[in-house]
Amino acid sequence: MDNFFHRHAYLIEHTDASVPRVLMNEIDWSHRLIGIKGPRGVGKTSFLLQYIKLHFNPQSERCLYISMSSFYFQGCSLVKFAGEFVKRGGRVLVIDQIYKQEGWRDMICECYHTYPQLNIIYSTTTVEQAEAKDHEINTLSKCYFLHGFSLREYINQQTHENLPRVTLEEVLFNTEQVQKNILMKVRPWIYLQNYLHHGYYPFYQESYNFTERLLKNLNAMIEIDILFIKQIDIKYLTRLKQLLYLLTVNQNNSPNVSYLAKEIQTSRATVMNYMNSLEDARLIHQIYKSGANGPKKPARILLHNTNLLYALLNDTPREQDIMETFFTNSVWRHHTVESGQKPGIFIVNNHKICVCNKTDKRRKDNDLLYARYNCEVSHNGDIPIWLFGFIF
Template sequence: MEEAFFRTHTNLVELQNAPVRRNLMDEIDWNDRLIGIKGTRGVGKTTFLLQYAKENFSPTDRQCLYVNMNNFYFQGNGIFDFAVDFVRNGGKVLLIDQVFKQPNWSKELRQCYDMLPGLKIIFTGSSVMRLKEENPELNGIVKSYNLRGFSFREFINLQAGTDIPAYSLDAILYDHEHIIKQVLPLVSPTKYFQDYIHHGFYPFFLEHRNFSENLLKTMNMMTEVDILLIKQIDLKYLTKIKKLFYLLAQNTEKGPNISNLAKDIETSRATVMNYIKYLADARLINMIYPVGEEFPKKPSKIILHNPNLLYAIYPIQVNEQELMETFFVNTMWKDHRVNQGTKDHFFIVDDTKKFRICNAKGEYKLRYNSDTIYARYNTEIGKDNRIPLWLLGFLY
């Protein structure tokens, strides 16, 4: 049976041609023996595993093997028994895709860790999984990382053939005029920004299929598989979760009214709050809180996780300010904490930095304050505490 897996592995690795080398490849400590790569559906976790194999082993090297838990073979065979055979034949690195499809996967990984000290396992799972909280047997032994969708920087590098590096938030805030002078001779960011906002976050835009249809399918899978299967929710509640998601997406201007939502989907307030958390874990929405507050309190604002989702839900009418705020929160979300500010269109980042998202074309109406950073869209350049919003897409 292992022969068939090796044939598949060799084919997949030989065909693998990742269009963009993800930054996460260099952030992971590959010396760890148990590594979990979490991420929302569609962000390229399978590609990431195969890229690791391609960079570190020849396609026919039997020390490394990629397997997908979707394979029916694993309905009757456990991960541990498979790993024992693999190690007996000289295997060193096992790449396991969609690990949560296997019952008792966490106990089996623990068994591999304890009984097979010469084996490294790198596995992928859904962003909905709480690796350590829900699987105490992995506590202290698993190192967990998040793979995100493409940043605006990765999208530009892919589309324009450039190799522009990522910048820290402090570098962008205090040196943006200098950074822009380095970027603009290479590429015009505004030429690519609208495409990124529409379809650039999910790598599957590269497949020559209808992107919107593909994204809708992915969003359905996030609720049907990632939330229902992993959280073990009965199928009969699926329509309630989907309806809640739609109602939240429709009303991002004001904070959610939990009592009304509970009435609309015919369930309790506590269940609504749990469902909202699941939708956030699935990376369909982001919950924004005032500074110092967090779940299980009610968020002060809910926005979609990334701008591409807005176009999937409202293909006709998309509000530009809402799109830009969604982009801002999404790009900050990887390494920074974003809270609700005191006024509309204001956000507090990392408890201290006050941001306002504004349209450069309408800014003659604004009075600028020195304590606020103005992230401006519809412009390529910045000055002092006014930075172009697109540049925040270069944080990773």
């Protein structure tokens, strides 16, 4: 146990909590069982360590961070470990990467019932087995989702500003005032290109090659988070990777499921299941026509974020694809995003929004709002697309 406390103190000492994530203030930390879900690479470990640093003395034994990547737990029960921690006066056990432990949901529930004086915070992936939805842990725990950086969070990290979030309605209908408040402090457009290339995943702040790190994470998402958790045979790994690549190079078209099934040599039903798994892993967005959703074929498939687009393509992505991916990633968390009838048009909470270049000469449609890229400020009622990056 002492070794775990020593490691805990070292990690907390070397954690930067100067710019905490927004989610930090949205969690009810008094709840006895809290789950932090997120895909690989969005900073779940750093988030947990930031929480501890902000709320506990590093030398205190009331709180302890542990990771299920430790081989120690291959020979020691988590429930037994939690009991020893409680005997030493421990009250908050923070468990990282809990999904690596087989039967972890049962273990967490047993700890919850056995040690009523103990609060448990755990992190896990967004990929789950279908039967997990009916597990007791879903009624006991409050779960929160940690995403990658928004453009606003990225700019705050770069400038140490504290730019606040805005609502979708403010962006759409109070554009000039909202952009004025932001432009008084920073010029977001000059940060946008770097964000699109490497700003979504927090590990861009580390020194080694970002794209190589992202590709390594991407492979782990498929090989571990999807194959291992969904219990897909390893021999089908190539099919999953090939499918993701095909979706990437054809993302400006409606997915042809029959073509995809033929290319990766499997059935249409399997392709649909694979696409759902890729979406669970936060690798793609499946966008449906208004009023439709699974199991029907999606109208569009976009990559989850623009960093993936740059990493997966050898050539520079099309600017329209980049901006549509940025737009959908910026609004999907709290809003319904559907595909419009024409290219570049999305329906967000029943608002029709056209994503287009500032130079596009489109006939004005009173039913449409225009999210323009390559422009820094609004013009003639259009909305600069970077402003959508301030919604979360």
